[in-house]
Amino acid sequence: MKISVLGPAGSYSEIAAHAFLSIVLDAQMPELLYCSSIENTVLSLFEDPCSDNGAVCAVIPIENSIEGAVGVSMDLLLEKDVSIIAELILPVNHCLLVPRSAAQKPDFSPDKIEVVYSHPQGLYQCRTYIRNHLKNASLIEVDSTSKAATRVAEMSAGAGLGAGAGAESVACSGADLTAGSAAGSTVGSAVSSAGADKIRAAIASAAAGEKYGLKAIDCHIQDTPNNSTRFLFLARSEMLPHLKAYADDFNLHILPENLSQTGSGAVFYKTSVIVSPVSDKPGALFKILEAFSDHEINLTRIESRPSKKSLGEYNFYIDFEGSPSDKNVADALNLVKKRSARLKNLGTYGRILSGRQ
Numbered sequence: 001m002k003i004s005v006l007g008p009a010g011s012y013s014e015i016a017a018h019a020f021l022s023i024v025l026d027a028q029m030p031e032l033l034y035c036s037s038i039e040n041t042v043l044s045l046f047e048d049p050c051s052d053n054g055a056v057c058a059v060i061p062i063e064n065s066i067e068g069a070v071g072v073s074m075d076l077l078l079e080k081d082v083s084i085i086a087e088l089i090l091p092v093n094h095c096l097l098v099p100r101s102a103a104q105k106p107d108f109s110p111d112k113i114e115v116v117y118s119h120p121q122g123l124y125q126c127r128t129y130i131r132n133h134l135k136n137a138s139l140i141e142v143d144s145t146s147k148a149a150t151r152v153a154e155m156s157a158g159a160g161l162g163a164g165a166g167a168e169s170v171a172c173s174g175a176d177l178t179a180g181s182a183a184g185s186t187v188g189s190a191v192s193s194a195g196a197d198k199i200r201a202a203i204a205s206a207a208a209g210e211k212y213g214l215k216a217i218d219c220h221i222q223d224t225p226n227n228s229t230r231f232l233f234l235a236r237s238e239m240l241p242h243l244k245a246y247a248d249d250f251n252l253h254i255l256p257e258n259l260s261q262t263g264s265g266a267v268f269y270k271t272s273v274i275v276s277p278v279s280d281k282p283g284a285l286f287k288i289l290e291a292f293s294d295h296e297i298n299l300t301r302i303e304s305r306p307s308k309k310s311l312g313e314y315n316f317y318i319d320f321e322g323s324p325s326d327k328n329v330a331d332a333l334n335l336v337k338k339r340s341a342r343l344k345n346l347g348t349y350g351r352i353l354s355g356r357q
């Protein structure tokens with residue numbers, strides 16, 4: 001059984017996978033498949049699970065306490081025939097990682113750093129630190145925080161390993177990263193990455209720093225101390241009936257009926273759905289929410305996402321406590337189905353809170 005995560009090794013997605021598996025795993029540690037993007041992590045579920053690119057379960061970040069929804073993950077939940085089998089909330093403590101050679105320079109200080117790499121979420125979650133301490137740095141978005149760490153390690157290891165290998169797009173400079181300008185896009189200017197003497201840094205986990213031989217010169221640099229990211233564990237929907245056999249092989253207790261047996265603290269069931277309201281009708285969203293309220297169902301999250309069909313048209317992602325095997329949930333879902341244009345059930349799963357990193 002392979003579990004796909006955003007790679008390379010040292011990403012928060014990998015830490016989430018390990019945290020999850022340490023809670024639910026009794027025996028063998030499944031192999032991790034490191035993917036180059038969140039999209040490829042999900043696509044691995046649609047490859048032959050026995051092939052090099054295939055996995056049975058995928059781990060993706062879905063929302064962060066500072067930056068909110070991870071858009072690509074939200075879209076993939078709608079587009080792909082996947083089900084949620086578990087969730088985990090991971091405390092995320094970012095570090096500023098630099099090559100040891102740079103940190104050892106007598107006149108080194110963070111304001112000497114000229115380039116900072118991270119996943120966009122990492123850059124946004126550290127906006128205040130970047131503004132205050134990394135005033136002279138250009139910010140470069142890469143596919144993961146661990147990718148950022150490898151990039152810095154490779155570039156410091158020698159001009160050969162990637163330096164000058166092409167243009168890098170710069171999100172914006174540290175001084176420009178204000179609440180208004182940071183939200184999402186990469187501004188298209190390109191700078192050459194040549195210049196082996198430049199001081200580069202990555203925003204990533206302490207584990208990534210250790211793995212790639214970088215020095216953490218500052219930790220807990222995110223905007224709020226209790227930063228956390230919620231991760232989802234996905235399986236291809238049509239694999240669900242077979243998943244139990246896979247899980248049993250590995251003594252993995254990831255399926256809802258087994259979760260309460262893990263003895264790992266509070267586990268309760270949640271269900272996630274995506275609802276497309278009938279368009280342009282007064283009270284359409286209200287009628288959907290009323291169905292949950294009338295059946296005394298506690299919503300834990302509601303998030304809108306553009307339908308991409310036309311401006312002002314949205315899908316609503318709704319998470320709530322309970323399972324369709326509860327009568328009130330089944331009745332509410334029947335009503336929501338009648339009152340909406342489309343209802344996609346993403347699954348019922350257990351919630352597990354991980355310990356601190």
Ligand SMILES: O=C(O)C(=O)C[C@]1(C(=O)O)C=C[C@@H](O)C=C1
Binds near residue numbers: 229
């Ligand atoms: O880049 C990583 O290390 C990831 O696992 C991705 C990700 C995300 O997309 O939210 C996960 C946790 C942190 O919020 C920052 C980045």
